[in-house]
Amino acid sequence: xxxxALDKGLQHGLSLAWRGILKIRKNPEQLADVTIAPIVFxxxxxxxxxxxxxxxxxxxxxxxxxxxxxxxxxxxxxxAGVQLNTDVSKGVFDRFRSMPIARSAPLVGAVLADxxxxxxxxxxLLVVATIMGYRVQTGPVELVIAIALVxxxxxxxxxxxxxxxxxxxxPGAVQGMMFVLIMPLTFGSNVFVxxxxxxxxxRAWADISPVSLLADALRGLLxxxxxxxxxxxxxxxxxxxxxxxxxxxTLAYRKRV
Amino acid sequence: xxxxxxxxxLVKHYGETKALDGVDLEVPVGKVVGVLGPNGAGKTTAVxxxxxxxxxxxxxxxxxxxxxxxxxxxxxSLIGLTGQYASVDEDLSGTENLVLIxxxxxxxxxxxxxxxxxxLEQFELTEAAGRPARTYSGGMRRRLDLAASLVGNPAVLYLxxxxxxxxxxxxxxxxxxxxxxxxxxxxxxxxTQYLEEADQLAxxxxxxxxxxxxxxxxxxxxxxxxxxxxxxxxxxxxxxxxAVQRILGDLTGMRPTRDDDTGLLTAAxxxxxxxxxxxxxxxxxxITADELALRLPSLDEVFLALTGRKAEEGSLV
Numbered sequence: 001x002x003x004x005a006l007d008k009g010l011q012h013g014l015s016l017a018w019r020g021i022l023k024i025r026k027n028p029e030q031l032a033d034v035t036i037a038p039i040v041f042x043x044x045x046x047x048x049x050x051x052x053x054x055x056x057x058x059x060x061x062x063x064x065x066x067x068x069x070x071x072x073x074x075x076x077x078x079x080a081g082v083q084l085n086t087d088v089s090k091g092v093f094d095r096f097r098s099m100p101i102a103r104s105a106p107l108v109g110a111v112l113a114d115x116x117x118x119x120x121x122x123x124x125l126l127v128v129a130t131i132m133g134y135r136v137q138t139g140p141v142e143l144v145i146a147i148a149l150v151x152x153x154x155x156x157x158x159x160x161x162x163x164x165x166x167x168x169x170x171p172g173a174v175q176g177m178m179f180v181l182i183m184p185l186t187f188g189s190n191v192f193v194x195x196x197x198x199x200x201x202x203r204a205w206a207d208i209s210p211v212s213l214l215a216d217a218l219r220g221l222l223x224x225x226x227x228x229x230x231x232x233x234x235x236x237x238x239x240x241x242x243x244x245x246x247x248x249x250t251l252a253y254r255k256r257v
Numbered sequence: 258x259x260x261x262x263x264x265x266x267l268v269k270h271y272g273e274t275k276a277l278d279g280v281d282l283e284v285p286v287g288k289v290v291g292v293l294g295p296n297g298a299g300k301t302t303a304v305x306x307x308x309x310x311x312x313x314x315x316x317x318x319x320x321x322x323x324x325x326x327x328x329x330x331x332x333x334s335l336i337g338l339t340g341q342y343a344s345v346d347e348d349l350s351g352t353e354n355l356v357l358i359x360x361x362x363x364x365x366x367x368x369x370x371x372x373x374x375x376x377l378e379q380f381e382l383t384e385a386a387g388r389p390a391r392t393y394s395g396g397m398r399r400r401l402d403l404a405a406s407l408v409g410n411p412a413v414l415y416l417x418x419x420x421x422x423x424x425x426x427x428x429x430x431x432x433x434x435x436x437x438x439x440x441x442x443x444x445x446x447x448x449t450q451y452l453e454e455a456d457q458l459a460x461x462x463x464x465x466x467x468x469x470x471x472x473x474x475x476x477x478x479x480x481x482x483x484x485x486x487x488x489x490x491x492x493x494x495x496x497x498x499x500a501v502q503r504i505l506g507d508l509t510g511m512r513p514t515r516d517d518d519t520g521l522l523t524a525a526x527x528x529x530x531x532x533x534x535x536x537x538x539x540x541x542x543x544i545t546a547d548e549l550a551l552r553l554p555s556l557d558e559v560f561l562a563l564t565g566r567k568a569e570e571g572s573l574v
Binding site for chain 1: 338341353358
């Protein structure tokens with residue numbers, strides 16, 4: 001018998017998730033790293049451009065917050081790759097691998113801890129937005145669904161980060177690469193401005209980008225409006241992200257560790 | 258004699274480099290085998306293969322009778338790994354690190370806490386137990402690493418360069434801990450670049466070079482293999498150097514090596530009785546000496562002779 005039983009595997013994954021959560025508690029600045037940029041953009045865009053882009057800063061804030069949630073979750077999901085890469089380069093992984101635990105347990109643990117990280121990021125963002133005057137127009141049920149949707153989105157796209165994390169040599173390189181990927185993805189969307197004034201090629205992309213579709217779905221859920229269309233589009237993207245990056249990430253993981 | 262580790266013909270390539278080039282290794286139960294070699298000799302690669310972290314390209318190895326490639330989970334349940342590459346989490350405290358490992362080894366929550374406390378006590382880390390591991394000194398870190406590898410009471414312990422980069426004081430701390438483990442009957446595979454460490458801790462020494470085993474034996478056997486003993490004389494007056502060189506040359510039948518700066522003459526001797534003859538001859542010639550010694554070659558000389566250029570000049574192997 002060479003495999004570790006499934007229930008044991010899950011228990012090992014939970015133990016390693018506990019480790020991940022301990023690390024969040026010890027290094028709250030890591031959480032700040034991924035939350036601060038979205039908050040800076042939130043404040044800056046609202047007060048600098050809000051008046052010019054929408055009729056008032058209040059109107060702009062209502063449109064911006066759901067989009068910034070998407071940006072936030074993308075930033076937070078890049079931590080998974082950085083963290084795994086750090087573990088591999090520091091030798092923490094070798095210790096785990098020399099123990100009789102499921103090979104996937106460290107991966108499961110990292111991803112489970114990520115859910116907690118995502119949730120904290122989203123809560124911090126919503127608190128700041130509320131202080132600035134943002135109000136959920138619908139109800140608590142829609143809010144819970146919106147948060148669940150954002151977490152699911154993060155969980156689907158974190159495999160891209162795990163893949164890059166296993167591919168590149170150093171944690172710094174992973175961070176840099178993810179930043180380069182996430183920034184254009186965030187700005188080439190309807191998060192900050194409507195797509196109608198964009199040149200055709202950019203608009204074509206921005207209208208179907210996963211960031212735009214999820215932002216629209218969240219706007220529908222939180223501010224009221226159509227949900228079904230953008231939600232369906234987001235789900236297609238999420239399934240596609242998992243279908244492409246999950247196998248790539250696990251393959252790279254198996255090669256690396 | 259039962260074997261804890263048996264490796265035969267291990268080969269591992271990294272591109273063009275042969276990290277392991279047909280290594281045989283045996284570690285008997287309850288013994289400490291030291292693998293000695295310079296950087297890049299293949300020591301760590303061998304440990305990684307035996308710890309199931311790397312698949313060998315050829316050859317096979319068993320730990321506790323289980324094949325490292327076919328039955329890695331069984332092997333992992335027998336081993337503890339400490340060293341350069343298997344590390345603790347610097348963000349977590351000593352206690353948290355050990356509790357995590359105990360939980361991964363299926364201890365209950367309470368059992369894990371108890372085991373962690375016990376090991377921290379044993380390794381004199383109780384006071385630092387709540388601090389993040391990154392605040393530990395080098396010696397404390399290695400002790401925590403060691404404790405971490407012992408959580409599951411492993412039958413075989415791998416110590417991969419346990420004192421590399423430590424200052425002498427911290428190194429002594431680690432040695433003390435390892436000696437205690439050895440006294441309690443642990444089976445240990447130790448890799449090191451330091452002869453003294455192998456000499457101090459290991460029952461037998463295997464010397465690696467370029468992925469091959471170039472010598473094996475107890476420390477004193479290895480020393481003997483390099484050659485007999487060495488006779489060293491330093492006359493009080495440099496003016497007597499020529500005369501002493503002649504006397505030494507006549508006695509040993511070989512030309513002694515001469516260091517004009519220090520005034521030291523060195524010659525290999527096969528018969529230790531020559532020492533008293535030399536004393537008498539020097540006395541007859543009225544020459545006094547500041548230094549007169551007969552000694553085994555140092556392990557450093559052995560090391561150089563076995564792995565370095567000297568070996569290629571044909572002194573042995």
